[in-house]
Amino acid sequence: MREFQIRPAEVRGLLLNAAQAVFGETSLQRELTGRFERLELT
Amino acid sequence: MNFKQLPKIDLHLHLDGAIRVATIAELGDELGIPLPSYDPKELAKFVQVNRDCRSLTDFLKRFEAFYPILPFAKTQERIAYELCEDCVRDNVIYFEARFAPTLCTSPKFTMEDAVVAALEGFRRGQRDFGVRCGTILCCYRSISVQENIAVVQLAHKYRDLGVVGIDLAGDENHFPAAPHAEAFALARKLEIPITIHAGEGCRPENIREAVFTHGATRIGHGVSLQHDSELLKAVRDRGTVFEICLTSNLQTCTVPSAQAHPFRKFLDEKIRVTLNTDDPAISNITLTHEFEGWRCASFRSGPPRCAACC
Numbered sequence: 001m002r003e004f005q006i007r008p009a010e011v012r013g014l015l016l017n018a019a020q021a022v023f024g025e026t027s028l029q030r031e032l033t034g035r036f037e038r039l040e041l042t
Numbered sequence: 043m044n045f046k047q048l049p050k051i052d053l054h055l056h057l058d059g060a061i062r063v064a065t066i067a068e069l070g071d072e073l074g075i076p077l078p079s080y081d082p083k084e085l086a087k088f089v090q091v092n093r094d095c096r097s098l099t100d101f102l103k104r105f106e107a108f109y110p111i112l113p114f115a116k117t118q119e120r121i122a123y124e125l126c127e128d129c130v131r132d133n134v135i136y137f138e139a140r141f142a143p144t145l146c147t148s149p150k151f152t153m154e155d156a157v158v159a160a161l162e163g164f165r166r167g168q169r170d171f172g173v174r175c176g177t178i179l180c181c182y183r184s185i186s187v188q189e190n191i192a193v194v195q196l197a198h199k200y201r202d203l204g205v206v207g208i209d210l211a212g213d214e215n216h217f218p219a220a221p222h223a224e225a226f227a228l229a230r231k232l233e234i235p236i237t238i239h240a241g242e243g244c245r246p247e248n249i250r251e252a253v254f255t256h257g258a259t260r261i262g263h264g265v266s267l268q269h270d271s272e273l274l275k276a277v278r279d280r281g282t283v284f285e286i287c288l289t290s291n292l293q294t295c296t297v298p299s300a301q302a303h304p305f306r307k308f309l310d311e312k313i314r315v316t317l318n319t320d321d322p323a324i325s326n327i328t329l330t331h332e333f334e335g336w337r338c339a340s341f342r343s344g345p346p347r348c349a350a351c352c
Contacts, residue, residue, distance in 0.1 A: 023206035
């Protein structure tokens with residue numbers, strides 16, 4: 001069976017992808033991206 | 043990892059697929075709209091997906107039960123407001139909710155009426171619950187290009203009040219995107235961001251067309267990308283974002299099992315993917331479920347109804 005569990009680094013990647021892809025204004029993208037870059041995932 | 047506590051973003055979230063069952067019942071009763079039941083527990087059997095769902099058609103039938111409540115300002119404003127509250131409860135810090143104005147009209151209620159009412163609900167919801175959101179207006183594959191141009195014009199008119207993009211939704215098996223090229227050309231001219239439902243179990247060519255012809259920077263679902271390695275490389279190079287909706291894809295039988303879903307492959311291939319809910323009320327899920335579910339054997343082994351994380 002393939003392993004489906006998402007690793008912490010991948011969770012961060014998913015969140016960063018979303019933050020960088022929001023259709024809102026650029027400042028919002030930056031703010032959300034910064035927030036997820038600072039997020040500590042273990 | 044506690045996914046509930048994790049701040050999250052939901053980019054693929056249908057407003058009409060996120061209505062609380064109790065709200066459908068209350069609004070149906072207040073507006074005098076016939077519903078299969080006005081008891082939320084009974085009504086849930088008609089509007090929420092269960093293990094018997096065998097196709098996208100089955101899935102979409104759940105919406106038919108309550109569509110008559112949509113063309114009312116009271117409905118649009120309330121469901122937008124409540125979605126803000128529901129997202130906050132799941133620690134979603136930003137979301138983009140989408141809906142097709144054409145599905146919310148009546149002789150007394152226009153597409154613009156629907157947009158204005160929903161935006162007011164989102165405005166109040168953001169103020170009261172501290173969440174942030176944008177609104178995506180969906181063009182629809184089965185309506186005329188003139189109507190979809192009107193949707194794009196509405197998106198442009200209300201950008202300052204929260205509209206952030208446009209989408210193309212509807213049955214991609216029977217209604218291609220090409221006839222709506224003029225609507226997307228207008229969106230590009232007006233610099234309105236574009237996402238398109240494409241490759242939801244259908245031909246990967248629909249993804250290619252959405253990205254390289256119509257200018258979509260995000261793709262809704264995109265499951266069939268797994269079948270075209272050349273296209274996969276092309277969208278990776280372009281940085282196209284794929285709005286993945288795992289539970290929805292299982293419930294609509296877009297994929298036969300979680301193991302068959304290309305999500306893992308997309309991650310490994312460095313495709314820019316995001317996790318989203320699609321229709322959380324119909325699927326009876328949260329975004330936390332979509333992150334957490336992959337740990338759960340029952341989620342992986344079949345259509346999800348997982349007591350551990352639902």
